[in-house]
Amino acid sequence: MSFILVIALLLRTIVDQDFINQELGSIVGIAYATLLICLGYSRYSKSHPLAPTYVTCALLIMFSILLETHSRGFIPVWLAYAALGLTLIVSTVLGVRHSASIPLWVGVLGSSLVGIALEFPSPHYPQLMILLLVANASVYIGSKVSIWLGLRWTLFAISLFVWHLWTVQLRTLLLRGREIPEELALNWFLPLLGAFALVYAGMVIRTLMGRRRAFRSFEKYIPLANVLWAYAAAVAVVRPWLGEHSGLAPAALALGVVQIVFGIWISHFGPKGKQGGISFTIAGAVLFVLSSEKAMGSPFIYLPVWSLMALGMTYLSVQLNNRTIRTGGYLLQALTLGVAIRQGCFTIGDSLRLVAVCLAIFVSSISLIQYFWCRWEAEAPNNGMVALMDPKDRSAVVLLVTSLVSLFLGFRLILHAGASALPGDTESLFQSGQTLLIAGSSIFLLLVALRWRDIEFLSIALIVALVAGIKVFGVDTVHARGIPLVLSVLSFAICASVASLVWGRWQRLPQEEGAITQPSLDKGSPV
Known part of the structure; x- marks a missing residue:
């Protein structure tokens, strides 16, 4: 490895001392990196222990040359992205061909990070997104190799960072009514967003349909994550761009239904299909809920x-x-x-x-x-x-x-309408009626809990009784007057008495009859 780096430093020194111009030095450096990749490929074919060293050094040299030559204006941005994409493809082929994870790691992360660094913080997004699409496809192809699962999540996080950056820049300009610069490529936003969402969904579907790939945590959670980021990004840009009636919500609603139906269908195909069905069903339900308010209106x-x-x-x-x-x-x-x-x-x-x-x-x-x-x-x-x-x-x-x-809440509406129709103080009648409703509900729940010996009903009944007490002494004593106030206090007194009797009876039930103190799952339980 020292020998490889010495040659690279020697070439850099020759360029810095103007023995050759920088354009020619860049070409020589790229040729040197290409030679190292070829040597690494041949070493992998022979299972040589230094094969990863050749490839790693070659990729790092290639990335550094591309980054520097672009920063100095020697190559246009499209050529830099094309070279990064080609380097990524070569490293992927090498890694998959020889079941090597190091070329995949270095190639994927290096090309992605260098692609972001080109013209940061306002990169040329279409080229960068296409590069990230290729990187995600490379990671999926390389998942056959025993790579650490964190690489897939790391690349997903990098992709989300770029999408967040693009979304924020577009949304800020759209909300301010300013002209969108050409490098932000507004017209490319939705097509590329759809492409990313389809690629992530396609990875999971391909895993479900294939027999050789295991259904791992990435496939388990990516449908939901895919729905959340894609819909959030689309809403953030489309609404200030095209308005509320852009058709985004109905399209998302339909897509949510499709995912639910697909999840139910795929769940019938073995254990892996069942896992995928769960993931797609949850993702579809979340997308349906997120979009239904704008899609359905009322x-x-x-x-x-x-x-x-x-x-x-x-x-x-x-x-x-x-x-x-x-x-x-x-x-x-x-x-x-x-x-x-x-x-x-x-x-x-x-x-x-x-x-x-x-x-x-x-x-x-x-x-x-x-x-x-x-x-x-x-x-x-x-x-x-x-x-x-x-x-x-x-x-x-x-x-x-x-x-x-x-x-x-439903009976509260009816109660207010009835109190408004009766003569007298509407507010007093309304407040007293709510207390009677709460206290009556507590008494009913207490009796049901005692009859079914259900600890959950008993707990809820006691909480409702506490709410009735707070309502009487915290609200009714201030807003109610006369007979309605008397009825409120009386209803709570009856509720408290019933609660005391039921609680005393409940304490004796285990010794007397072996009471059931947890919800029953027997089909014969009363309903």
Whole structure:
């Protein structure tokens, strides 16, 4: 290795001392690097221990020459990128041909980083993106070689950095209404973004279809990561460029449905197909949720679809025996309620909105059906990281809470309309009615918990009783007057008494009858 570097330094000294001009020195240096690559190839063919040294030195010399010659203006940018791409292809062929990881590592990372360094921080993005596409394809081809998996993630991170840089520069100029410079290549943005997304998805699909490639963590998580970065980048540029009605959201919605359908279909083809089906289903569901607000418009249209999708994810989790999809269904159901609240679907208005009441009842019903089905029909798969964090599937209680809160918000709208129609102080009647509703819900849950001996119902009932107490002494005593205030206090007193009786009875149940203190998964449990 010392001899190789000595010759390289000697050539550099000859150029610096003006014995030959710099253009000729660059040509000599590239020829020297090419000679070293050829020597490395021949050494790999003979399994020589110094073969990696020849190739590594050759690639490093090549990259340094290309970077310096371009910085001094000796070669145009397109020629520099073409030379980097050719060097990358040669290193990939050499690595795959001889099952060597070092040429792949040095070639991929070196060409990518040097490509970014050319004219940084405003590189010529089309050429750079094409180079990164070739690099990603090289890593996929080289995955047959025993390379460290971190190379794929490292290159993915480098690609995301470049996309972030390009996106920020374009978005900043578009928002300010300035003219886009030619080097930012706005018209190339969407085609290249689509090409990257298709390449990443194609890698996973090719792995699923082939028999020789293992389904590793990169293939497992890249569909979701692909959806997140591609949609975020597209939204950041397309909306200030083409406006809200660009068709991006409907296209993303359709693509999400396609991924869900493909995930369900591919899951029927063996264990590897099942793993891929899980990845594509989750990615498709996330893309559907992200794009549905802009694609469908009204929350009263897309929120019921979300709720049904959450129920479908729970069913699919049983078919695929996957805990992650099941937990994702829980979170999506809670997200449905959260978005409904954020969008003001349950805001009190001058008149009763039946569509809001119907939405609340629908979400509550679907959440409750999903909860009971999870508890009494579909045992949670005991696999994955989620199962380690929540072995008893306690997170399903999110569905019960979602159902109760959604139902309360719906009845709250009806309650306000009724209080407004009655004579007297509307505010007092409304506040008292809410307290009666909360206290009554707590009493009902307490009785159900005692009847079914369900610890989750008991816990939620006690929390609801606590909320009723806070409501009475923190809100009603300030906003309610007269008989409504008396009814609020009385309802909480009854709730507290029932809670005390149920708790006392609960403490004696294990000794008397062997009470069940955790949710039952038996199909014979009462519903």
